[in-house]
Amino acid sequence: xxxxxxxxxxxxxxxxxxxxxxxxxxxxxxxxxxxxxxxxxxxxxxxxxxxxxxx
Numbered sequence: 001x002x003x004x005x006x007x008x009x010x011x012x013x014x015x016x017x018x019x020x021x022x023x024x025x026x027x028x029x030x031x032x033x034x035x036x037x038x039x040x041x042x043x044x045x046x047x048x049x050x051x052x053x054x055x
Contacts, residue, residue, distance in 0.1 A: 009028070012024070013025070
């Protein structure tokens with residue numbers, strides 16, 4: 001769900017109505033902000049997930 005190509009996101013945004021588009025953009029912005037934090041601190045999130053896989 002999070003791992004979508006930019007083209008898929010653009011198509012989905014075009015299909016949505018204007019009101020849904022605004023809500024979707026707010027969610028996308030929040031996801032992008034969280035993603036940027038992960039990108040800035042890869043050692044805290046990605047590596048810890050690799051070291052501790054779900055049992």
